[in-house]
Amino acid sequence: MKFSSSFFPTQKEVPVDATIPSHILMLRAGLIRPLAAGIYSHLPIGQRVMLKVMQIIREEMNAIGGQELFLPALNPLELWQETGRVDDFGDIMFHVKNRPMVLAPTHEEVICSIAKNFLRSYRDMPQIWYQIQTKFRNEPRPRSGVLRGRQFVMKDAYSMDTSWEGLDESYDKHAEAYKKIFARCGLKFFIVGASSGAMGGSGSQEFMVESPSGEDTCAVCSNCGYAANVEVAESNIPPLPRSDNNPELEDIHTPNVRTIDELVEFLNVPAEKLAKSLVYMQNNETPILVLMVGNDVLNETKLASALGGNIRPMHPDEIEPLTGAHSGSLGPVGLKNFKIIADNRLKDANGLVSGANKDDYHIGNIDIKRDVNLDGYYDLREVKEGEACVECGNQLRVVNAIEIGHIFKLGTKYAEDLKAYFLNEKGDEQPIIMGSYGIGVERIIASYIEQNHDENGIIWNKTIAPFHIHLIGLNMKNEMVREASENVYQLLIDNGYEVIFDDRDDVSAGVKFKDADLLGMPLHIIAGEKNLRDGNVETKVRGTGERSVVAIEDILNKIEKLDY
RNA sequence: CGGGGCGUGGCUCAGUCCGGUUAGAGCGCACGGUUCGGGACCGUGAGGUCGGCGGUUCAAAUCCGCCCGCCCCGACCA
Structure with a gap:
C-alpha cells in the first residue's frame, strides 16, 4: 500500500x-x-x-x-x-x-x-x-x-x-x-x-x-x-496455633480504637491474635459476619462462592441496629441473628481478640470452638505477595x-x-x-x-503485523530515489511481501522515520540518496534496531536471512 | 451508581479564579518558496454555535442553575 x-x-x-x-x-x-x-x-x-x-x-x-x-x-x-x-x-x-x-x-x-x-x-x-x-x-x-x-x-x-x-x-x-x-x-x-x-x-x-x-x-x-x-x-500459610492456656472471656475497654492497626498498637499484641469482623448481606436478607485473621484481606468472590447468592457489604446504617455497635467494634461473641463464618486460618483458634458489639469495647481470650456459634470455615482470604506457593513453597508474586x-x-x-x-x-x-x-x-x-512497544511506538512481529515491511523512500522529489524505491516496492510485493510504502513527497525524512517507528512494522527498508548512489538500500529491524546496508539486487536474499 | 477531573479550530493546550476590544499559541491543513537521513524553515491563508439549554448583567469562554459528553479511582465485570 x-x-x-x-x-x-x-x-x-x-x-x-x-x-x-x-x-x-x-x-x-x-x-x-x-x-x-x-x-x-x-x-x-x-x-x-x-x-x-x-x-x-x-x-x-x-x-x-x-x-x-x-x-x-x-x-x-x-x-x-x-x-x-x-x-x-x-x-x-x-x-x-x-x-x-x-x-x-x-x-x-x-x-x-x-x-x-x-x-x-x-x-x-x-x-x-x-x-x-x-x-x-x-x-x-x-x-x-x-x-x-x-x-x-x-x-x-x-x-x-x-x-x-x-x-x-x-x-x-x-x-x-x-x-x-x-x-x-x-x-x-x-x-x-x-x-x-x-x-x-x-x-x-x-x-x-x-x-x-x-x-x-x-x-x-x-x-x-x-x-x-x-x-x-491459595497459599501455604499456616493456621493459627491453638494455645493450651485457655482463660475465660474478658471485656477490654478500647476507647476510640477502630482499626486492626490501632488495636495492635493499643493492646500491644500481634495482628495474628486479632479476629477482624466484616459484615455482609446475603440476598439482601441474611446478615453474615465473616471472621478473618488480623489484617488478612477478604476476597469477595471467594465469599460469594462459599455462600452462594448475592453478596454485598452491609450499609453503615444497617450495622448498628443489627449488632448494637458500629463497625470497628463488631465481633462474633453473643451476636444474634447472624450467620457467622470464618476463614480457614482461624480453624479452632483461641486466645483471640475481637469486637464486643458494644462501641469502644473488645473481648479477649475468645476460643472459637467454645465461644462462637460458627456456621463453618471456608477459604476466604486473598493471597498476598511473597507468601509460599502451595505447590513448591517458593514465594508467590x-x-x-x-x-x-x-x-x-x-x-x-x-x-x-x-x-x-x-x-x-x-x-x-x-x-x-x-x-x-x-x-x-x-x-x-x-x-x-502492552508487551511489545517502546517509547517510539509499536513493535509488531511478522505474524500479526498489519504489513511485513515498511519501505521508506526518503526524498521522493529526487528522481533516482523515486524510481529506485518504486522498483523495490514492486519487487517486494511481486514476491509476496505485504508492504507499506511511504512514498509521500511532502513530508521530511524525520516524519517518515517517526511514523515508521510508531506504526512498528517488523522490518524497515530505507531508500535514501546516498546509499542508492552505490546501488544500496538500508534495512532496519524495528525490534532490535539492527541496521545494515544491502545491495538492491540482494535485498530478497537479505530479507530471507534477517531475523525480524 | 459513589468520588475526582475535564469539555475552547482536526490534535495538544493557554485564557475562566478577578466578566469588558475583533478568543489566542504550537502542531496539522491549503497555497508559494527554501530544504531533503530522525516529527526542518520562511511567507501567506482558511478554519471556532468557547459541549448544550436557561439565568444574572449595559456586557458572559469567564458568574449561577440544570442537562449532556469524555477520562480516572471505586463499586460492578457470564
Whole structure:
C-alpha cells in the first residue's frame, strides 16, 4: 500500500483520553478511533491486524474440528427469559426499545436453540461450533481503550457432547488450541484456575497476560508455574496455633480504637491474635459476619462462592441496629441473628481478640470452638505477595493481568433450561453436555502492544503485523530515489511481501522515520540518496534496531536471512 | 451508581479564579518558496454555535442553575 493514497492517520500528540500504552499507541498509530465511550471504529491498519488474529484463531479452531458459523446479534428477549439470564445479566444487557429484542452479550442461548433441533441422537455428537463476532455489553464503566468496551469482537466456541468424559476431551482440545493461538500471536501468557462465577459449571480456566493495565489479579509462582486468579488462589500459610492456656472471656475497654492497626498498637499484641469482623448481606436478607485473621484481606468472590447468592457489604446504617455497635467494634461473641463464618486460618483458634458489639469495647481470650456459634470455615482470604506457593513453597508474586481467553465446562444448565435433549444408546432422553470457550480478539491486540512497544511506538512481529515491511523512500522529489524505491516496492510485493510504502513527497525524512517507528512494522527498508548512489538500500529491524546496508539486487536474499 | 477531573479550530493546550476590544499559541491543513537521513524553515491563508439549554448583567469562554459528553479511582465485570 502506498502511504500517499492510504488512510493511515497517525498522530504525534498523545491523545488526552488515553492513559495506558496500548490505548495511546492504537490511537496514535491509527488502528482505532473512538465513536463513544467503549465503542471504537477499526481503521484500515487496525482492521488488518484484526483479520490476521482472526485467521490464526480460525486455523487453530478448524484444526480441532471446529466449524465456523455466524449467529444473530439481535436476539428475541423470550429466548433469554427461558434461561433466566435476562435477570442474571440485568443492566449489562442492551435491550431494544421498539421490539422485544436484546443485543446478545454472548451466545449460549442461540447455540442451544440450534442444537436442540439438530442434535437429537448421540450419533450427532460431539460437535464444536464457533463464531467470531461482535458482542454487546452495557458495561457500567468502559475503560482502558479496547480492553473493556461496550461493543467488542469475541471468538466464542461451544462444544456439545454426550458424556462428561466427552466434555473433558472437548475442553482439553480447546485448551491446547488456545495455547497455540496465543503463542502464534506472540503473547507471553499463563493459565490460571478461575472462578466460574454466574456461568455455573464444573471447571474453568483463564488465559492471562501479565500487565499493569490488567483488571484481574493473579497469584503466580515463577518457580513451579502455579498460577491462579486471586478469586481462587491459595497459599501455604499456616493456621493459627491453638494455645493450651485457655482463660475465660474478658471485656477490654478500647476507647476510640477502630482499626486492626490501632488495636495492635493499643493492646500491644500481634495482628495474628486479632479476629477482624466484616459484615455482609446475603440476598439482601441474611446478615453474615465473616471472621478473618488480623489484617488478612477478604476476597469477595471467594465469599460469594462459599455462600452462594448475592453478596454485598452491609450499609453503615444497617450495622448498628443489627449488632448494637458500629463497625470497628463488631465481633462474633453473643451476636444474634447472624450467620457467622470464618476463614480457614482461624480453624479452632483461641486466645483471640475481637469486637464486643458494644462501641469502644473488645473481648479477649475468645476460643472459637467454645465461644462462637460458627456456621463453618471456608477459604476466604486473598493471597498476598511473597507468601509460599502451595505447590513448591517458593514465594508467590501477585500481579495484574489481562484476561484474553476463558474456557468453561458448562455442563447441562443451558440444555436443561432450553430443553436440548438427545437420545442416548439406550434410547433414554438426556441433556446435551456443553462447554463454552471465549477469546477477546481486541484484547489479544491490546495485550500484544502492552508487551511489545517502546517509547517510539509499536513493535509488531511478522505474524500479526498489519504489513511485513515498511519501505521508506526518503526524498521522493529526487528522481533516482523515486524510481529506485518504486522498483523495490514492486519487487517486494511481486514476491509476496505485504508492504507499506511511504512514498509521500511532502513530508521530511524525520516524519517518515517517526511514523515508521510508531506504526512498528517488523522490518524497515530505507531508500535514501546516498546509499542508492552505490546501488544500496538500508534495512532496519524495528525490534532490535539492527541496521545494515544491502545491495538492491540482494535485498530478497537479505530479507530471507534477517531475523525480524 | 459513589468520588475526582475535564469539555475552547482536526490534535495538544493557554485564557475562566478577578466578566469588558475583533478568543489566542504550537502542531496539522491549503497555497508559494527554501530544504531533503530522525516529527526542518520562511511567507501567506482558511478554519471556532468557547459541549448544550436557561439565568444574572449595559456586557458572559469567564458568574449561577440544570442537562449532556469524555477520562480516572471505586463499586460492578457470564
